[in-house]
Amino acid sequence: MNNAVLFIATVFVWGTSWIAITWQIGSISVMVSVAYRMGLAAVLLLLVLAAFGKLARPKVWRFVALQAALLFSFNFVALYNATSFITSGQVSVIFSLASVFNAINARLFFGTAITRRVLFAGLIGFLGLILLFWDDLTISAKAGTLVGVAWATLGTALFSLGNMASRQNSAVGVTPVIANAWGMGLGAAMLLLIAAASGVSIPVPTEARYVAALFYLAVFASIIGFTCYLVLVDRIGAAQAGYATVLFPIVALVASSIFEGFEWTVLAIAGIALTIAGNVVMFGKSKPA
Numbered sequence: 001m002n003n004a005v006l007f008i009a010t011v012f013v014w015g016t017s018w019i020a021i022t023w024q025i026g027s028i029s030v031m032v033s034v035a036y037r038m039g040l041a042a043v044l045l046l047l048v049l050a051a052f053g054k055l056a057r058p059k060v061w062r063f064v065a066l067q068a069a070l071l072f073s074f075n076f077v078a079l080y081n082a083t084s085f086i087t088s089g090q091v092s093v094i095f096s097l098a099s100v101f102n103a104i105n106a107r108l109f110f111g112t113a114i115t116r117r118v119l120f121a122g123l124i125g126f127l128g129l130i131l132l133f134w135d136d137l138t139i140s141a142k143a144g145t146l147v148g149v150a151w152a153t154l155g156t157a158l159f160s161l162g163n164m165a166s167r168q169n170s171a172v173g174v175t176p177v178i179a180n181a182w183g184m185g186l187g188a189a190m191l192l193l194i195a196a197a198s199g200v201s202i203p204v205p206t207e208a209r210y211v212a213a214l215f216y217l218a219v220f221a222s223i224i225g226f227t228c229y230l231v232l233v234d235r236i237g238a239a240q241a242g243y244a245t246v247l248f249p250i251v252a253l254v255a256s257s258i259f260e261g262f263e264w265t266v267l268a269i270a271g272i273a274l275t276i277a278g279n280v281v282m283f284g285k286s287k288p289a
Helices: 003-022 030-051 062-071 074-082 088-095 098-110 116-132 134-139 145-171 176-197 208-236 244-259 266-283
Strands: none
Touching: 003 088, 003 208, 003 244, 030 074, 030 176, 030 208, 062 074, 062 145, 062 176, 074 088, 074 145, 088 116, 088 145, 088 244, 088 266, 098 116, 098 145, 098 266, 116 134, 116 266, 134 145, 134 266, 145 176, 176 208, 244 266
């Protein structure tokens, strides 16, 4: 499969996954929904690895467990909650700024320098978010908007910390595929244990749309999408593969306008454009001095 097909698949799958998340919001708690998604993805991925003789236990478990908590459980609980207050397309735009969080966390945990380009990209993205939510916060004065933004920001921050755990896994010899397979399973187990301990109902899903969304998120968003992205990273590098995060919010917003009634106001368009510009600046190549 060539790089163009992998790139298009990554953008489309990740872009449409946000609307599928909204279809899981309802009678089943967010915590249990995320557990179902990650549990199913883990079982399928472990079976595939076993079928191809690639299944192995991580050499070091502590960072896999940390990745499970940050990348495959609590971050998604926050992102799912965000879609209860703001549209899934708006959540995707906030999530696309994960690269800025990654730069900050890489500085904190690994000592990687934060360049002027990163600071400039972060500023552009922040201004874009202000414009995107300006009408909701001032004209419409929707009470839940700030709550939704807070949940989405928390989810993105946790996702970024999970990336740092993934980086540490690679450093100790645990490959991303192995870490993801076991991490998804651990993340699901964590959430189910918390749900059971707190008395949250754990029903068997029966609604057709919920089940369809569950399989789409587990198979396409959690396994195929991430696998395509990892192959791209291996072939063309993280910087170029990272452009997928620039484009998938556009797909998500188109889906949101169709299914959720997202309105493309002048300020919203300007905000989206600035946020995407911030990502382009982030992933662009530095010019030599």
